[in-house]
Amino acid sequence: MAGALWVVGEATSEGLARVSTEVATLARGLGEASKRDVVGVVAAADPSTAAEELARYIPRVLAIAAPEAADRSAAPAIAGRLAALVEREAPGHLLIGATPDGRDLTGFLSALLGWGVLVNAGSVEWTDGRPAVEQSVFGGKLLTTSTFTDDHGIITVRPNSTTAEPASSPGKVEPVDVAPSVELPAVTLVEHVDESSGTVPIEEARVIVAGGRGVGGPDGFSVVEELAAALGGSVGATRAAVDAGWIPFAQQIGQTGKIVKPDLYLALGISGAIQHKVGMQTAGTIVAVNRDPDAPIGEFADLFVVGDLFEIAPAIAAELRSRSG
Amino acid sequence: MRIVVLTKPVPDPAAGQERLTAEGRVDRAGSPAVVNGNDEYALEAALKLVEASPDGGEVTLLAMAPSNAPETLRKALAMGAHRGVLVTDPALEGSDTLSTARVLAAALREMEYDLVLAGADTSDGGGGVVAAGIAAILGLPYLSYAARIEPAEGRVRVRRLSATGFDVIEAPMPALVVATQGARSKEITTRALSDLDVDGATPGGAAATAKVTGSRKPEQRGATKVVRVPAPEAAKAVVDFLAQRRII
């Protein structure tokens, strides 16, 4: 199995993180181009659900039971076992979703294995016997292509950069037993709190209506919600709105929040700062409503409506309702 | 409470002049430098913790950066940090995330602290992986994406933001905490690479584990259509536009 491409799947309380299905799809393509084996690996207190899900995308998935992860912070709890398995099975490259947990795990594995990292891949191709990783840098101003200088490396993959597609036939899950190569200090999980709103998570939404500081307060978000409902979409926000406590962090889009790629991104009272732009600039269509004709978002929106969001957003919702009869 | 804050000087994203050199490194001569935005949040959190600590404390900045970095770090000192340590050496130019973690870990080995605070990621490299690497190398408990940091009786408890809410996690100090938003609420010593106990072959561009092989400009979006009419007509224009693009 030397030189194999490994997809490190991220287990969540629901099963498998969506980004892992994207990474698996990307790796399958690379496997064909490089003629290397593609193998999934999931380490968790109970890896079975996530491993089964990952096996819908790749032929072989290794499932590591890490009982200590049940009441500990995930990445430090599983890194030692993953590092030991990598040392034993000697894959060529690891591909990991660039989520908070994925980045933590990458930092640990890089240090434990002494492997280099190429971060935030938007796409990966196989060129001259190595992965060629394309990264969007400086807030999307430039796309660079990089490669490793030796035969190993870890690639973190940006969420929402590949469309996940299950394989034509499902793969097999193999439980594996491996002792940690090192024990990283335990970090106790005291409490897990869920604040998700019940609507489609913004990373998966086809339509997002997002509100910024311009909505003026928590009450202003009802305008955003009304338009989102009329469009059948989810509600997103800028950091300014989250920091003000108007809406939970789970809805934040941007450098410190989520990377989204909806068909429609409709921005209300958002200036379009670079740290926000990096989270939404690949949306299919961008519509912005802003009363400042010089707001930076006007430079990259497809349609820019200059005016007061409190008049325009309800008017759009009313127009949509009247057309749907 | 003794806190070390990892602060990286980066090209100012607001100036918008970031460029790469022919070798694929940041053209630092071409753009004004600032302290990485997320590291300023970490610094703010550190200053608050020291302020709230009954026996006071000290905040030290630690950076690995070119020799002109003191200029940039002065602003962070002005925010209230007590001192700064700059690891600088021409051999460090072109370091990757792994060697950055190794060098910063080596510098931390020579310092005394209860907490090390880092930012969630940088606005230039943006890997978000250096802090975990340091924790693994030093065997420090690692608590990331911390929106609230509460030290008590030799332990530190944080609220770690998650995709759906948050986790409350806890570990003994000394520990490494990656601060993130919500964490809100003067002298620089220079160390050369040879002053530190780090494998000289490890850092720098010569030993980099990855290299840039090309770059291109992204495809531009089409021209922006601007609408500036009273609300009812503006709403019609928006809905027509969405219908035309087959979104509704």
Ligand SMILES: Cc1cc2nc3c(=O)[nH]c(=O)nc-3n(C[C@H](O)[C@H](O)[C@H](O)COP(=O)(O)OP(=O)(O)OC[C@H]3O[C@@H](n4cnc5c(N)ncnc54)[C@H](O)[C@@H]3O)c2cc1C
């Ligand atoms: C390290 C770092 C990380 C960051 N990460 C993120 C991130 O992940 N996500 C993020 O979003 N930001 C992030 N930021 C913050 C970012 O720089 C901006 O400050 C933020 O995006 C601004 O949010 P805003 O557009 O809601 O607010 P503002 O910039 O204040 O814009 C408000 C806009 O609303 C308009 N407006 C006001 N009233 C009305 C009205 N009645 N009708 C119409 N328009 C109106 C104004 O003209 C203005 O353009 C980060 C910053 C740093 C330093």
Ligand SMILES: Cc1cc2nc3c(=O)[nH]c(=O)nc-3n(C[C@H](O)[C@H](O)[C@H](O)COP(=O)(O)OP(=O)(O)OC[C@H]3O[C@@H](n4cnc5c(N)ncnc54)[C@H](O)[C@@H]3O)c2cc1C
């Ligand atoms: C456009 C671009 C792309 C790059 N891509 C890669 C890549 O794919 N792989 C790679 O190995 N390197 C890459 N680099 C190099 C990388 O930026 C440097 O290795 C850097 O020193 C650390 O990585 P980071 O900026 O990603 O830090 P992150 O991992 O994002 O940093 C997290 C935190 O660690 C602390 N920290 C990080 N660096 C320092 C420092 N020098 N001094 C003090 N504190 C610090 C800060 O608190 C920071 O907020 C890239 C650089 C650029 C400019």
